Amino acid sequence: MxxxxxxxxxxxxxxxxxxxxxxxxxxxxxxxxxxxxTFLLRIEDTDRERSTPEAVQAILNGMTWMGLNxxxxxxxxxxxxxxxxxxAEKLLAEGKAYRCYATAEELxxxxxxxxxxxxxxxxxxxxxxxxxGPAEAGKPSVVRLKAxxxxxxxxxxxxxxxxxxxxxQLDDMVLLRSDGTPTYMLxxxxxxxxxxxxxxxxxxxxxxxxxxxxxxxxxxxxxVPVYGHLPLINGPDGAKLSKRHGAxxxxxxxxxxxxxxxxxxYLLRLGWSHGDDEIISTAQAIEWFNxxxxxxxxxxxxxxxxxxxxxxxxxxxxDATLAAEVIAFLARxxxxxxxxxxxxxxxxxxxxxxxxxxxxxxxxxxxxxFLFTDGPRTLDAAAEKLLTLEGRASLAAVMPALxxxxxxxxxxxxxxxxxxxxTGVKLGQVAQPLRAALTGKASSPPLxxxxxxxxxxxxLIRLRAYAS
Ligand code: GLU
Numbered sequence: 118m119x120x121x122x123x124x125x126x127x128x129x130x131x132x133x134x135x136x137x138x139x140x141x142x143x144x145x146x147x148x149x150x151x152x153x154x155t156f157l158l159r160i161e162d163t164d165r166e167r168s169t170p171e172a173v174q175a176i177l178n179g180m181t182w183m184g185l186n187x188x189x190x191x192x193x194x195x196x197x198x199x200x201x202x203x204x205a206e207k208l209l210a211e212g213k214a215y216r217c218y219a220t221a222e223e224l225x226x227x228x229x230x231x232x233x234x235x236x237x238x239x240x241x242x243x244x245x246x247x248x249x250g251p252a253e254a255g256k257p258s259v260v261r262l263k264a265x266x267x268x269x270x271x272x273x274x275x276x277x278x279x280x281x282x283x284x285x286q287l288d289d290m291v292l293l294r295s296d297g298t299p300t301y302m303l304x305x306x307x308x309x310x311x312x313x314x315x316x317x318x319x320x321x322x323x324x325x326x327x328x329x330x331x332x333x334x335x336x337x338x339x340x341v342p343v344y345g346h347l348p349l350i351n352g353p354d355g356a357k358l359s360k361r362h363g364a365x366x367x368x369x370x371x372x373x374x375x376x377x378x379x380x381x382x383y384l385l386r387l388g389w390s391h392g393d394d395e396i397i398s399t400a401q402a403i404e405w406f407n408x409x410x411x412x413x414x415x416x417x418x419x420x421x422x423x424x425x426x427x428x429x430x431x432x433x434x435x436d437a438t439l440a441a442e443v444i445a446f447l448a449r450x451x452x453x454x455x456x457x458x459x460x461x462x463x464x465x466x467x468x469x470x471x472x473x474x475x476x477x478x479x480x481x482x483x484x485x486x487f488l489f490t491d492g493p494r495t496l497d498a499a500a501e502k503l504l505t506l507e508g509r510a511s512l513a514a515v516m517p518a519l520x521x522x523x524x525x526x527x528x529x530x531x532x533x534x535x536x537x538x539x540t541g542v543k544l545g546q547v548a549q550p551l552r553a554a555l556t557g558k559a560s561s562p563p564l565x566x567x568x569x570x571x572x573x574x575x576x577l578i579r580l581r582a583y584a585s
Contacts, residue, residue, distance in 0.1 A: 122154030123315045126180075126187070127194075127305070129161045130172035133366035134179030136358070136418075137320060137350050140384040144347065145318050146185045147385070147406040157312055158187035162195045163304050179367040184377050184399070192312065194304050201299035204307045204337065205260050205292040213336040214292055216258040217244035239288035242266075257295035264289050264332040272327045275345040275408040282328035290329055306330050310339040318345040318408075345408055347388060349415045363420055374446065374478030376434070379427040388416040395422075396429060428476040436468035443485070446478050456489060463488040466570050470562030487556040487567075491575055493582030494557030503559055504583050508550035513584035514540070515547050516577075524573040530565040554583040 126142040128134065134142075149156035158180065162168040180187065208214035217240075219227075228238045245263060265284045272280045292303040299307075305326075309317060317327075324346045334341055352362035364370060370380060381399050389411050391397060397405070431439065443464060447454040456464065464471075464485055475481035487494060496504060504512070515536050522532040533551070537544045552564045555576060561567060568576045 120315060122149060122152045123157065123313045124149045124154060124318065125157040125159055125309070125312060125314050126185075127159040127161050127308075127319070128176050129164065129167070130169060130176055131164065131167040132172055132175075133368055134176045135365040136367065136370075136384070138176075139179060139183060139185075139367045139380070140350065140387055141319055141347060142180060142185050143183070143381060143384050144345075144389070144406075144411070145316075146187075147402055148316065148318065148408070149188075150403045151406045154315075155188045156185075157189065157192065157314070159192040159194060159308060159312070161301070161304070162193055163198075163299065163301055165195070168195075175366075175368060182371055182377055183367065183380055192308065194308060197304070197308060197311075198299055200311070201304050201307050202293060202297060205299065205303060208262070208292070208336055209260055212263070214260050214262050215245060215289075216249060217261045217289075217291075218249060218253050218256055218258045219243060237286070239286075242289055245289060259291045259295050260293035261289040261291055262333055262336060264329075264336075270328045270331050272324065272331065272344055274324070274327075275343060276348070276411045277321075277324070277346055277413060280324060280328075282325075284332075287329055287332065290333075292333075302326065302329060302333065306333045306337070306339070309342060310334070310337065314342055315340075316343045316345065318347065321346040321348050345411065348412060350387060351415045351417050353418055353420065355415075355417060358418060362418060374480070374482075375423070375427050376430045376442070376478075378430040378433075379423065382430070383423050383426050386422075387418070388412050396426070424476045431472050431475055431478075431481065434472070436465055436472070439472060439481075440465040440468055443478060443482060447482065454489075459491075460489045463570055467562055467567065470566065474560075474562075484561070487558070487561065488571075491578075493579055494554065496553060496557050496583075497559075499559035500553035500557050503549045503553040506585075508553070509583055509585045511542075511547060512550045512554055512580060515551065516580055516584055519568075519580075520577065524569060524576075526563075526565040526569040529568050533565070550583070551580065554580050 124145040126145050128138055128142075146156050148154070160173055160176065162173065177191070205214060209216070224240070227241055227243075231238045240261070244261070249258075264287060268284050270282045270284055270287070272282070274280055290302055291300050293299055327344050327346070331341065350358045352358045354362075358365070364373065367380070378399065381402065382397055385397060385402050386395065389406070391405050391410060434442070440461065444456055444461060447456060467485065467488055471481055471485050474484060494500075515533060518532045518536040519529055522528045533547050534544055537547045548564050549559070551568075552561055553559060555561070555564070555567060555571070571579075
């Protein structure tokens with residue numbers, strides 16, 4: 118019977134869920150969903166000084182927003198410290214680990230001597246084969262793994278291929294600190310083994326850890342997982358991705374009005390490919406996802422591509438769903454903006470045009486502002502230019518023709534056209550001042566539709582405010 122894959126995302130809650138972490142989570146999630154396996158979430162909160170409840174919440178929120186649902190309960194690593202200690206004690210009892218009584222001063226001296234001699238600085242195994250004597254009684258000690266000193270450890274990596282490490286280069290790592298707390302390396306390996314993790318897919322910054330973790334796995338007699346280390350994400354200029362390139366936190370992308378579908382598609386393509394396909398729905402991604410097509414070199418952020426994809430998914434989203442997203446987005450602002458019933462109805466009716474011209478929810482909202490409140494508009498600079506003395510006069514002149522007609526899009530347009538023809542001007546010359554007064558902007562969804570949508574009374578209030 119072949120075992121179903123078990124994948125996990127194991128973030129350390131020391132900050133926001135950032136783009137790189139979200140991509141790691143996505144790849145694990147996709148493979149779990151692709152293979153009918155399990156996707157687990159483990160919060161690695163062993164570093165008590167740097168882990169915060171806010172960061173845990175930010176990670177859970179980010180995952181939820183991205184739609185990366187995990188199976189079962191979240192595992193909190195710190196709560197498992199007793200179990201980690203138990204494994205270290207067992208290795209100690211089996212002679213696969215040993216107590217090291219070297220003091221901090223001794224280790225500093227050791228490193229200084231190594232440095233002076235031009236040798237790599239690593240623990241020299243001074244307690245590996247030495248038994249504690251009466252002098253050590255009551256003295257603090259750490260527990261170290263008795264790792265192989267010869268031969269090599271090979272990480273068979275599904276992304277990078279076989280990566281070899283000389284065992285002579287890896288020193289005996291600490292499993293338990295002198296205060297009895299487990300190290301991160303011990304905790305990761307014990308948790309992966311206990312959680313039945315079959316595939317460890319994570320950032321390439323953990324590749325070196327994999328070699329050491331394999332030594333520990335071997336000592337424990339645990340099953341070796343499949344490893345995959347994902348190349349880094351760089352900025353558009355090829356330098357390591359940093360704040361100066363753009364936002365790093367997933368939450369920031371939510372705040373800028375990107376959709377979760379966009380983020381899934383974008384992050385998937387950031388390091389994974391399927392021919393030349395750029396637009397890949399989540400359902401399609403689940404069907405196609407594999408490890409073979411993960412790129413071996415660092416991916417580059419492309420913010421323009423992200424915007425274009427978001428425009429695509431905005432247009433793809435059903436009007437009512439998108440209106441609900443916009444309403445929720447506004448409610449999250451500080452202070453929250455709560456739309457009236459009228460505003461909600463207008464928003465949804467105008468959605469087919471609004472979504473054509475927006476790359477983010479923020480752009481969509483900016484384009485929809487004129488629907489949210491009643492009364493004369495405040496003009497932006499471009500609208501101001503349209504409502505010169507001449508523009509205001511044109512507005513005053515066309516108003517009687519509009520007032521005399523049925524208040525529907527086609528009838529209003531016909532009236533405006535007839536007026537323009539009658540006075541020998543282009544429709545645009547009549548329409549632009551109308552648009553500026555109605556929306557406060559120089560561009561908007563189709564004017565006559567918007568006049569109809571806002572209704573006779575509200576439209577005339579807005580137009581009169583600038584007609585003279
Ligand atoms: N907690 C580690 C991190 O956030 C990941 C450990 C792992 O995936 O093995 O970088």
